[in-house]
Amino acid sequence: MEQLARPYRSVLYIPGSKARALEKAKGLPVDAIIFDLEDAVAVEEKAAARALLAETLTAGGYGPRMKIVRINGLDTEWGAADVAAMKNVGADAILLPKVNSAADVQALADLLGDTPIWAMMETPLGILNAAEIAAHPQLTGFVLGTNDLAKDLNTRFRADREPLLTSLQLCLLAARAHGVVAIDGVYNAFKDEEGLRAECEQGRDMGFDGKTLIHPAQVAIANEAFAPSEAEIDLAKRQIAAFEAAEAAGQGVAVVDGKIVENLHIVTARQTLSKAKAIAALEG
Numbered sequence: 001m002e003q004l005a006r007p008y009r010s011v012l013y014i015p016g017s018k019a020r021a022l023e024k025a026k027g028l029p030v031d032a033i034i035f036d037l038e039d040a041v042a043v044e045e046k047a048a049a050r051a052l053l054a055e056t057l058t059a060g061g062y063g064p065r066m067k068i069v070r071i072n073g074l075d076t077e078w079g080a081a082d083v084a085a086m087k088n089v090g091a092d093a094i095l096l097p098k099v100n101s102a103a104d105v106q107a108l109a110d111l112l113g114d115t116p117i118w119a120m121m122e123t124p125l126g127i128l129n130a131a132e133i134a135a136h137p138q139l140t141g142f143v144l145g146t147n148d149l150a151k152d153l154n155t156r157f158r159a160d161r162e163p164l165l166t167s168l169q170l171c172l173l174a175a176r177a178h179g180v181v182a183i184d185g186v187y188n189a190f191k192d193e194e195g196l197r198a199e200c201e202q203g204r205d206m207g208f209d210g211k212t213l214i215h216p217a218q219v220a221i222a223n224e225a226f227a228p229s230e231a232e233i234d235l236a237k238r239q240i241a242a243f244e245a246a247e248a249a250g251q252g253v254a255v256v257d258g259k260i261v262e263n264l265h266i267v268t269a270r271q272t273l274s275k276a277k278a279i280a281a282l283e284g
């Protein structure tokens with residue numbers, strides 16, 4: 001599936017140490033999974049989690065879901081061994097935490113080979129260097145680490161995420177400038193459906209491709225929020241039809257629902273239909 005056409009509505013973290021959760025995920029309707037060896041795994045469980053994850057991924061069973069492995073940082077005692085163990089287990093991407101610069105991405109690329117690299121964007125320096133990180137030729141995805149970022153920025157939690165908006169937007173700008181996927185951070189209160197829905201809507205409005213999740217109960221809300229709605233699909237079809245009719249009549253502009261439709265709106269309309277098609281293919 002083409003990188004940007006592929007759906008990334010729901011991206012579920014699973015601690016690499018939890019065999020039951022690793023098994024459960026095979027039946028969850030998520031678009032992607034982050035198999036975590038970093039913060040969700042206790043220090044004393046690092047080696048066992050790495051071995052369990054290597055065995056689990058090699059055995060397979062995750063169907064079309066994108067498989068992303070979050071390793072420990074290369075400046076930790078576990079990072080290099082994580083890379084060695086995860087290199088050839090069929091991961092679609094390796095996610096590097098706390099990326100500060102393009103040089104961090106290159107350090108992983110030197111150990112990894114050709115597997116695509118995703119970056120956790122969660123440090124002040126990383127946010128300031130978002131453009132050079134996104135421009136790295138092996139970098140194909142950003143994941144916002146809003147917990148680490150809030151910690152480093154010394155922000156307080158706010159439902160509107162106002163203290164984080166500049167960082168989120170800098171990452172989106174860099175991602176869009178370089179054709180990189182951008183996934184929003186987690187919503188920690190995993191039993192608060194209303195709060196999650198509001199944060200998903202905010203992330204979707206800003207332009208994120210999907211949301212990282214920590215619990216299966218969050219999946220349906222993210223899938224709905226980041227999919228094109230029926231109304232958006234209907235509008236896209238009507239815009240394309242109206243624009244094609246206008247073009248056939250020698251005009252460069254059409255009008256739909258009282259609003260002008262130009263070539264650039266047709267690009268968005270086609271992307272909407274293409275995403276809806278990709279979701280249907282994944283779910284089918």
Ligand SMILES: CC(C)(COP(=O)(O)OP(=O)(O)OC[C@H]1O[C@@H](n2cnc3c(N)ncnc32)[C@H](O)[C@@H]1OP(=O)(O)O)[C@@H](O)C(=O)NCCC(=O)NCCSC(=O)C[C@H](O)C(=O)O
Pocket residue numbers: 012013014015020021022024025036039040120122144145146147148149185186190213214215216
């Ligand atoms: C938050 C949890 C610790 C809650 O776990 P638990 O109490 O076991 O939840 P439930 O009893 O409600 O679980 C019901 C069933 O669902 C399975 N389950 C739970 N979580 C997951 C999951 N993430 N993926 C797959 N399956 C899951 C349970 O096994 C139960 O299954 P069953 O018994 O068969 O019915 C727990 O949800 C959890 O550990 N979540 C993940 C936490 C995590 O990964 N954190 C790290 C990522 S967040 C982060 O680091 C952000 C970033 O770096 C930043 O800086 O912001």
Ligand SMILES: [Mg+2]
Pocket residue numbers: 039097120122145147148
């Ligand atoms: Mg983090």
